[in-house]
């Protein structure tokens with residue numbers, strides 16, 4: 001069997017994708033499907049850290065947060081990612097994968113705090129590490145948390161698993177004429193204002209020379225294809 005293309009990766013899972021066809025929250029069948037994909041690559045020996053979004057529960061810039069103090073709303077969004085992280089780690093436990101959740105905000109009765117050397121130790125031990133509460137700071141997103149933690153742990157690549165199968169010339173959910181890039185540079189993605197990831201995340205990955213692969217978490221086998229180095233999704237590169 002061919003070997004995985006990467007030894008250590010940071011996987012960013014879309015919070016919104018967790019809803020499946022439900023209007024909000026966590027759809028059981030969807031999380032189980034995602035975890036089956038994640039378990040498959042963990043069993044290949046790939047060191048895996050995960051950041052999960054919170055869009056299925058709360059977003060600081062959502063209409064539901066209108067009139068709220070932005071920082072307060074953002075802390076609520078970060079707490080939403082803690083809930084998703086706990087659900088994800090528990091679903092992994094149920095299929096025999098050991099996961100550790102580490103939070104960027106102090107919430108020690110619930111999950112352990114993020115301590116970089118500890119996270120590195122867990123990865124070396126073959127445990128999956130789930131980074132919760134984003135960067136721990138308001139005015140950021142979990143995409144930026146993925147770029148930050150990916151850089152900190154020395155990941156070879158950030159894998160953005162989302163509801164679309166790559167980076168398009170425009171949002172493919174709104175523009176049916178949008179076409180997909182197979183590769184695109186960070187500078188072009190930033191200058192075209194492509195909204196698939198926020199510019200802060202793109203800029204951090206560019207500066208750290210950390211490539212990003214954007215691909216569909218909904219497509220069966222796509223995560224495994226990416227891990228095996230197959231042609232899948234869009235590569236964002238320096």
Ligand SMILES: Nc1ncnc2c1ncn2[C@@H]1O[C@H](COP(=O)(O)OP(=O)(O)OP(=O)(O)O)[C@@H](O)[C@H]1O
Pocket residue numbers: 013014015016017052053054055056142143161162163164166167168169170171172173194195196197
């Ligand atoms: N140029 C583009 N190419 C691809 N997708 C785009 C583009 N512009 C906007 N999008 C949209 O970006 C979305 C990215 O969604 P995703 O849910 O992964 O991000 P997110 O905002 O980080 O979610 P969450 O916060 O729930 O993790 C896609 O669903 C897609 O519709």
Ligand SMILES: O=c1ccn([C@@H]2O[C@H](COP(=O)(O)O)[C@@H](O)[C@H]2O)c(=O)[nH]1
Pocket residue numbers: 015052053054055058059060061073074075076077078080081133134135136137138139140141142143145
């Ligand atoms: O570092 C961070 C990460 C997230 N937030 C807030 O949480 C929500 C949910 O994250 P998504 O990346 O949108 O899934 C986000 O909208 C922010 O409100 C944050 O403040 N800081």
